[in-house]
Structure formats: C-alpha cells, structure tokens
Amino acid sequence: MQVPAPFEYERATSVDHALELLTLLGPEARLLAGGHSLLPMMKLRLASPQYVIDIDDLAAELGYIDAREGEVRIGAMTRHRELLESELLAAALPIFRDAERVIADPLVRNRGTIGGALCQADPAEDLSAVCAAVDARLLIRGPDGERLVEMRDFYRGPYATAVGAEEMLLEIRVVIEPGSGSAYQKVERRVGDWAVVAAGASVKLAGGTIERGRIALAAVGAEVTSAEAQEALAGQRPSDRLFAHAAQLAAAGCSPVTDQRGTAAYKRHVAAVLTERALRRAVTRALSEPPR
Amino acid sequence: MNVTVSVNGHEHSRDVEPRMLLVHFLRDELGLTGTHWGCDTSNCGICAVLMDGAPVKSCTVLAATAAGHEIGTVEGLEVDGVLDPVQQGFSEMHGLQCGFCTPGMMLTARALLDRRAGGPALTDQEIREAISGQICRCTGYASIVRSIRWAAEHCNQELPG
Ligand SMILES: Cc1cc2nc3c(=O)[nH]c(=O)nc-3n(C[C@H](O)[C@H](O)[C@H](O)COP(=O)(O)OP(=O)(O)OC[C@H]3O[C@@H](n4cnc5c(N)ncnc54)[C@H](O)[C@@H]3O)c2cc1C
Ligand code: FES
Ligand code: FES
Numbered sequence: 318m319q320v321p322a323p324f325e326y327e328r329a330t331s332v333d334h335a336l337e338l339l340t341l342l343g344p345e346a347r348l349l350a351g352g353h354s355l356l357p358m359m360k361l362r363l364a365s366p367q368y369v370i371d372i373d374d375l376a377a378e379l380g381y382i383d384a385r386e387g388e389v390r391i392g393a394m395t396r397h398r399e400l401l402e403s404e405l406l407a408a409a410l411p412i413f414r415d416a417e418r419v420i421a422d423p424l425v426r427n428r429g430t431i432g433g434a435l436c437q438a439d440p441a442e443d444l445s446a447v448c449a450a451v452d453a454r455l456l457i458r459g460p461d462g463e464r465l466v467e468m469r470d471f472y473r474g475p476y477a478t479a480v481g482a483e484e485m486l487l488e489i490r491v492v493i494e495p496g497s498g499s500a501y502q503k504v505e506r507r508v509g510d511w512a513v514v515a516a517g518a519s520v521k522l523a524g525g526t527i528e529r530g531r532i533a534l535a536a537v538g539a540e541v542t543s544a545e546a547q548e549a550l551a552g553q554r555p556s557d558r559l560f561a562h563a564a565q566l567a568a569a570g571c572s573p574v575t576d577q578r579g580t581a582a583y584k585r586h587v588a589a590v591l592t593e594r595a596l597r598r599a600v601t602r603a604l605s606e607p608p609r
Numbered sequence: 610m611n612v613t614v615s616v617n618g619h620e621h622s623r624d625v626e627p628r629m630l631l632v633h634f635l636r637d638e639l640g641l642t643g644t645h646w647g648c649d650t651s652n653c654g655i656c657a658v659l660m661d662g663a664p665v666k667s668c669t670v671l672a673a674t675a676a677g678h679e680i681g682t683v684e685g686l687e688v689d690g691v692l693d694p695v696q697q698g699f700s701e702m703h704g705l706q707c708g709f710c711t712p713g714m715m716l717t718a719r720a721l722l723d724r725r726a727g728g729p730a731l732t733d734q735e736i737r738e739a740i741s742g743q744i745c746r747c748t749g750y751a752s753i754v755r756s757i758r759w760a761a762e763h764c765n766q767e768l769p770g
Contacts, residue, residue: 319649326610326627326673349674356630356669357651369627373674398663422742424654424717427663428670508741 321359328371332379332458335372335485340460342368344482349373350394350433353425379432379487382406391489393432397421400431410451410491411602412499412517416443422509432486440475441511441536443503449533449541450517451491451499459484469542496522498603502591503535506578512536513578514587516567518595522603526554530596532563537588538572545570546592555600564592614675616641617685627673632656634672635682643683643712647744654743657713658682664717666742683712686719694760695719704756706747713743718757722764731761 327342329335339346345367349355358364372379372394379394382403389409391400400406401417420443421429434444435455448455449468457464460483471479480486503515515535521528530550533541546566553559573584612629613622616639623638635641635658644667647655656667659681686693695718698704705711721739725731736757737750745753 320630320633321628323626323628326671328673349671352671352674353651353669356671359628360649369671371671371674374677422654423739424657424664424666424742425651425669427660427665 319360321356322362322365324359324366325368326371327368328374330374332375332485332487335370335375336458336460336483338368338370339483339485342370346370348436348485350430350436351396351428352433353421353429354433354437354439384409384493387493389491389493391431391491393435393486393488394430395432397426397429397431397434398423401426409493410499412447412450412501412519412599415501416447416503416515416517419503419505420444425509431489435471435489436478436480436486438472438474438476438478439511440538441515443501443512443515443535445472446515446517446533446535446541447501448489448491450501450531451519452531454490455479455486456488456490457481457484458487463487465490472541494521496528496603498522498599498601498605500595500598500602502595502598504587504591511578514573514584514591516588516591516595518592518599520550520555520596520599520603522555522600526552527559527600528552530563532567532592532596534567534571534588534592536573536578537584538574543567543570550596557597560593560596560600561589563596564589567592610673612672612676614672614680615678616680617682618679623672625672627671629672630668631658631670631672631675631680632667634675635667635680638672641682641684645709645712647709652744655710655713657716657743659716659720662720662723664713664720664742681716681719683715686715693719694764695722695757697763698756698758698760699753702756702759703752704749705753706745706749710743710745710747714740714745714753714757717743718760721757722761725761726764731758733758 347366349371376394379392381392383390406413453468455466499519501517504513517533519531546563549563568589573581575581632646635644645655647653651669657664658667695715
C-alpha cells in the first residue's frame with residue numbers, strides 16, 4: 318500500500334491566506350491543487366513535504382476562463398476538463414482543446430489544474446508546450462506583489478519554474494489577435510498516456526504571410542522552443558515546403574533521449590512530423606478565422 | 610485531525626491522519642468496501658467515486674480534501690431496494706465478469722447519464738471516452754458499453770423493483 322509520508326495539513330480559504338501560509342510555514346510547505354502530480358509523487362516518496370497547503374477551496378476564486386482587454390485569461394485552478402469544454406477557448410485558442418483531448422483521462426481531467434500542470438513542469442507536460450506555443454504570460458503573486466513572466470522565462474528546466482517558494486501562480490494570459498491560429502499534435506503509446514513526443518504551433522498571418530510563428534515541443538528535452546524554426550517562418554508565405562523546413566529545424570534543435578517510450582532517433586523523426594502537421598493546421602485555422 | 614465527509618448524503622466524522630487517502634477513508638474507516646482499490650499509482654481508475662457528481666480517482670484525493678464535497682460511492686446507487694438503471698443495465702447486458710472494475714464503471718456511467726439527461730441519445734463513442742480512464746482487467750469493454758447504453762435507453766422508464 319502506497320501512502321504519503323506524514324505531513325501537517327492546512328487548508329487555504331483565499332489566495333491571500335495561501336500566501337500567508339507559504340510565508341509562515343517556509344520552504345518545507347507545498348501547495349496542493351488538484352493533487353494529480355503531487356500526491357502520486359508523495360505516494361512514491363519522491364516528495365515528502367512537511368506541510369501541505371490545500372488550495373482546493375480556491376477553485377472558485379481561481380477557476381475561470383475570461384476574454385478581457387484583447388486577452389484570454391485563465392485562472393490557475395481551472396481544471397483540465399473546463400479547458401477541454403470551454404467554447405471560448407475552442408474558438409480563440411483551439412490548441413487548448415487539441416491538447417486537452419489527449420491529456421490523461423477524464424477522471425484525471427476532473428481534478429488536475431492548469432496551475433498545477435505548469436508548476437509541476439514535467440518535461441513531458443502538455444500545457445507547458447501549449448503555453449509556450451502561444452506566448453503565454455504568467456501572473457505570479459508573492460509577498461512583494463505581482464509580476465508577469467513570459468513562458469520562456471517561467472520554465473526553468475525539468476520540475477523547476479520561476480515561481481518562488483513564497484509565491485503562487487494565479488493566472489495565465491494569452492493575447493488574442495485577428496489572423497491567428499494554433500494547433501497541437503501528440504503521439505502517445507496508449508490513451509491517456511504521457512507524450513512520446515508532442516508539438517504545438519501558433520501563427521499570426523497578415524496579408525498572406527506569416528508575421529509570427531511559434532513552435533513548442535514536449536517530451537524531447539528542456540529547450541521546448543526553436544528560435545531557428547521560428548525565424549524561418551517569419552515573413553514567409555505559408556506552404557508545405559516551408560512547414561517541412563521549419564519542422565526539420567525544430568526537430569534538429571531538440572534533444573530527445575532513448576527510453577521506454579522510444580529511441581532518440583524515432584522521437585526526433587516524430588517531432589518533425591508532428592511539428593509540420595501542427596503548423597499546417599494552425600495556418601488553416603488562421604485562414605478560416607473562426608467567429609469569436 | 611478530524612475530517613467530516615459527506616458520503617451518499619450522510620456526514621461521517623473520523624479522526625484520521627492528514628495523509629489518509631479518500632479510498633482508505635471509505636473502505637477502512639467507513640467500511641464502504643464497494644469502492645475498490647487497485648494500481649495505487651493513479652492509473653487504473655478502479656477506485657473511481659463521484660465528487661460533486663463527477664468521477665475522480667479516490668486514491669489520488671486526500672480524505673481531508675474531500676471534506677466539503679459530496680462524495681458518491683456505489684453503495685449509494687441503489688435506493689430503497691430499487692437498483693439504479695445503470696446497475697440494472699450491467700445485470701441485463703452482462704457488464705461484469707470478476708466485478709473488480711464494476712463499481713467505478715457504474716459510477717462513471719451514472720455521472721455520464723446525469724450530465725446528458727435530456728440531451729440527444731448517447732453514442733457508443735461518448736460512452737467509450739467516458740470510461741477511457743478505467744481499466745477492466747477482464748477486458749469486457751464491449752459488454753460494459755452495451756450495459757451503459759441499456760441504462761441510457763431505460764433511464765426514464767419504470768423499473769422492476
Ligand atoms: C494517470 C495520469 C496521467 C497523466 N497524463 C498526463 C498527460 O498525458 N499530459 C500531461 O500534461 N499531464 C498528465 N498528467 C498530469 C496531470 O495533468 C496533473 O493533474 C497536472 O500535471 C498537475 O495538476 P494538479 O492540479 O493536479 O497539481 P498538483 O499535483 O496539485 O501540484 C503540482 C505541483 O504544482 C504546485 N502548484 C499547484 N498549483 C500551484 C499554483 N497555483 N501556484 C504555485 N504552485 C502550484 C504544487 O505545489 C506541486 O508542486 C497525468 C496525471 C496522471 C495522474
Ligand atoms: S487504484 Fe486509484 S487509479 Fe488505480
Ligand atoms: S469485470 Fe473484471 S475487471 Fe472488469
């Protein structure tokens with residue numbers, strides 16, 4: 318029987334309360350959001366926090382998907398299932414629904430949160446790649462106030478983020494522009510499994526050319542975005558050749574390792590194929606301009 | 610710590626360690642052994658219970674977290690000796706072999722039917738997706754899908770007592 322090591326339990330009733338508890342209890346305290354990364358790790362004793370601060374009660378305060386001031390804003394306690402079912406997201410940022418369809422299973426999606434997923438920063442985590450592909454900015458609050466961090470500065474390598482010990486992730490923000498499209502592609506061994514490889518892409522088109530293209534990969538090393546691939550897209554007219562070229566650059570720039578999910582060579586190949594598909598679909602969506 | 614959890618509409622208070630998982634609270638503290646417990650690694654879905662009407666893995670929820678939520682277990686499906694249409698469906702369509710996955714499957718089915726009440730007819734694809742987080746060791750998936758479809762079709766009809 319697997320059970321976590323003993324800990325002391327606190328239940329936060331608001332964001333301010335959670336932050337107070339983090340400051341009071343110090344670095345041995347961990348926030349518990351949906352618990353679907355932290356509890357499995359605690360059961361395996363890969364994590365044994367002295368204090369657990371349950372933020373389940375913040376689901377109402379931090380569970381929302383809004384469109385405001387040209388941005389989509391997602392509260393950190395928004396659950397996978399809400400991301401999957403949101404019509405607002407499906408229209409404005411379809412990459413989220415693409416990804417959520419293949420993240421874990423319906424039961425996990427009923428509990429796991431976007432904040433927990435991003436803060437866990439698992440190298441195979443899907444929403445980190447999604448957020449990187451759409452240039453998300455993350456709102457973090459701590460004892461010294463709030464700050465906005467770009468996704469590329471948020472992810473600090475496997476299981477590490479820019480969120481400090483006394484801080485908390487509150488919100489994910491993505492700018493919405495006309496002429497944009499996004500998509501996510503993932504290969505997994507079986508339904509609900511972590512990615513063998515996954516690729517997210519977003520594009521912003523203007524006058525028939527790609528003004529800005531973004532690519533982010535999951536499960537193929539710490540460097541999730543490819544600057545070369547993104548440069549190759551900028552200012553070009555979309556074409557299958559261009560997608561293939563950018564995909565090759567992205568695949569060349571990633572660093573997969575051989576493990577039980579496949580060999581490094583196989584993963585690199587899949588990364589190129591998925592990037593190409595994600596780009597093509599993102600451009601198709603940008604051109605069809607779904608009603609917002 | 611003292612934890613009070615509402616299970617099938619009744620509140621239960623117990624003095625437990627904060628690390629106690631909901632599945633053990635239900636089985637060992639309340640004696641509700643209808644909730645089964647399998648992989649222990651959050652993968653198999655055998656331990657599914659309803660939390661505010663939505664299926665979750667009770668091996669991956671602290672009992673302490675469950676306080677303040679309404680928990681539903683398989684023991685709550687039958688009311689006054691009348692089986693839930695889902696239970697009836699599993700009986701009619703041979704939805705179980707060893708029965709290990711059955712409580713969780715039935716609860717997920719119940720949640721699906723509640724969610725879809727009044728909507729268009731359920732497709733097999735929707736049923737398959739709904740149970741995709743739960744493993745049947747006996748691999749009797751086809752009959753599980755048939756059982757849930759039976760329940761969907763008989764949901765609003767008088768059932769034999
Ligand atoms: C069987 C299974 C399959 C899965 N498959 C996938 C998959 O295919 N793809 C995928 O991407 N993920 C997958 N996951 C992970 C799942 O998405 C998790 O739910 C998610 O990664 C973590 O979210 P959580 O809310 O449960 O976080 P928790 O486990 O509660 O927390 C995770 C970490 O983040 C910290 N944290 C949580 N919220 C905040 C916050 N607001 N501010 C600061 N720190 C915070 C916690 O302290 C902890 O360190 C799977 C999980 C399981 C159990
Ligand atoms: S015992 Fe809970 S998921 Fe397997
Ligand atoms: S009936 Fe045996 S596990 Fe499903």
